[in-house]
Amino acid sequence: MSSYKEILLVNRPEDGKIGPHLFETKERTIPEPGDGEILIKQTYMSLDPAMLGWMSEDRESYIPPVELGEVMRSSGVGEVVASNHSDFAVGDKVMGMTGWTEYLVSDGSGFNKLQDGVTEEMALCVFALPGLTATTGLYNFGKPKEGETLVVTGAAGSVGSIVGQLAKADGLRVIGVVGSDEKADWIVNELGFDGAINYKTDDLEAKLTELTPDKIDVFFENTGGPIQHHIFNRMNTHGRIVVCGMIADYQSDSPAPGPNWIPLIKKRITMRGFAMPDHWGEVPQLLEKLTPYVKQGKINYRAHTIEGLSNAQKGLNMLFEGQNKGKMLVKL
C-alpha cells in the first residue's frame, strides 16, 4: 500500500493574501475504488483566479466556498489507474473537478474523457474553464460583429487570449491590455492581435486612442485597474461590456471605484457580469462553437506549467501577481 499527498484548506485568506498558512498537506493511503468507481491519478492541475473566491467565506458567491478541512478545489486532468466503472477503462485520460490531490476516487460524474488529439495541456487551457468562459462571455454577452473593435484586458491570460483570438477569427479589430512587453509581443506577433497596451508603462489614454480609431464596441473586462475608466469612456453607442474578472481588485479591502454611469445612458450601453456556473448546461453548445476554431488552428495557447503539488500555492500567488505567462498549470 503506497501513499499519496493531498492539500487541505485550513484557513481563509481574510486579508486577500494567499500564503502557506492557508493549507495543510496530508499523506494518505491510496484507496481502492469501490463498485462503480474509478481511481484517478492526477497528472495536470489547473490554477484559476476563481480560487480566491472558493477559499473565502463569502456565501454570496456563485458557488459555495471550500469548507475548512476539505481538499482544496480545482479542475484537472488525470489517468484512470483502476476502474470498477463500465464507462471508464484503465488508461483513459479524464478531465473534471479533481482538487489539490495526487489521487482521487470518483463515481465518474462530472468527469469527461479527453477527445483524440487533445493533450492534457490543451484540455485545461482551451476546453476547460478558460475556453468555456471566453466563449460564453464573448458570444452570449459581447455579441461581436465583423468590423467592430474589441478591447480585452488580461489579454495574455487564459481567458483573454482566447477571447481575442475568437474575435480576430470573427473579423473584429482586437486590442489587448497586458502587463509586460513580453506579453504584448506574444499577443500581437503570435496570436495576431491588432495591438497591445502595456498598462504598466504606456500612456493609457493616448495609446488607447491611437489603437482604437473607431472607438470600442465590445469591452471584455478580466482585470479592473485604472485602464477600465479609459476603455469605458471610449465605448461606442450600443456598446457591450462583459465583466468576467476583476483580478486587480480581488485582493483589495477597498476596491477602486468604477466609472460614473452617465455614459451608460448617453451611449445606451449594456453591461453584464457573468460566471460559468450559470452556464454549465450550455457546455455542449459552447464546445460546438469553440471546437471548429481550435481545429482550424485559430486558437493558440500557452501553458505556464510548474512542477509538483507542493508548489500549487506558489503558483497561485504568481497568478495573482501577474507573473505567469499563459495558463497556470501544475504538473504532478
Added chain:
Amino acid sequence: MSSYKEILLVNRPEDGKIGPHLFETKERTIPEPGDGEILIKQTYMSLDPAMLGWMSEDRESYIPPVELGEVMRSSGVGEVVASNHSDFAVGDKVMGMTGWTEYLVSDGSGFNKLQDGVTEEMALCVFALPGLTATTGLYNFGKPKEGETLVVTGAAGSVGSIVGQLAKADGLRVIGVVGSDEKADWIVNELGFDGAINYKTDDLEAKLTELTPDKIDVFFENTGGPIQHHIFNRMNTHGRIVVCGMIADYQSDSPAPGPNWIPLIKKRITMRGFAMPDHWGEVPQLLEKLTPYVKQGKINYRAHTIEGLSNAQKGLNMLFEGQNKGKMLVKL
C-alpha cells in the same frame, strides 16, 4: 395680425448651470398655415431633465443638440387653431415636439391627437416621455417578476412615480428614494409604494436594509448620488439595473465615481443604460402595455404646473434642484 413669443437658445450651459443668459425671447407675427399645414396654439409645455443634454454641445448624445439661435426644444400639447390639413380640424388637441413657443406651424408629422378622456396634463404626465420611458425601462430591461423587490430613485419624479406604480400593479415590493418627507408621504400614502427613503435625512444603509428584507432584484436609477452605492451593494443574484437618469450628476464637471464592478460578476448582474429615442418605433406596443394600467386607475400622477412661457427657464432650474412636486409643466 397679432404677435406671439418664442424663446431661442443662444448660449450653451458650459458649466452645467442654467440661467437667463442661455435664452432670448423673440416676438413674432402669428403665421398663416400653408397648404397641408396646421397652426397650433400651445397650451401646456413639458420641462424634462433631458433638456440639459439638448442644450449642450455634446455631439455624442443620442439626439443632436439644439443649434444656437433655434427655438428651444420641448414636447407639449396645443390646440389646432387653423388647419389646411385633412387629418386635423380646428379645436383638435394635439401632442408633439412643440418647442418653447406660444404658436407654431406644422405639417402634422409627429403630432398625435389626444384620445377622448385624456386631459392635457395626463397626456404630458403619463402618455408622453415619462410614461413611455418608464414602460420601456421597466419592461424591456428591468424584467420585473411578481414577488421581487424593486428600488427606484427619483421616485416622486415623472418617470420614477410611474415605474413604481407599474411595479406595484405587477405585484412587486416597491421602495422609492426621494428628497423630501412630503414626497415620501406622497409615494407611500397616495401611490401605494411599500416604503420610502429620504436621501437627504435618512441613514441610507440602515433604512435600505430595513425596507428590503429580501434585498433588491430591480434597481431603476433616475438620479445617481451616494445612495447608488448602497443599492448596488444590496442587489440579488441575477439582478437587473436600469440606468435611466443621473440627474444628480448632469450639472457636475467631475461626476462622482460609480461602484466597483466586482458585484456584477459575483451576482451576475445585468446593467442597461437606455434612452427613449432608440425606442420610438416601439411606441404603439408601449402604449398598449401602459394604457390598461391607466384605465384601471393604477397610475396616479401629479403635475407641478407653472404659468407662462417666460417662466420656463425658472421651471427648469426647479427641476434640477428637485424643488418640483410632480411632472414639471408650463401652462401657456
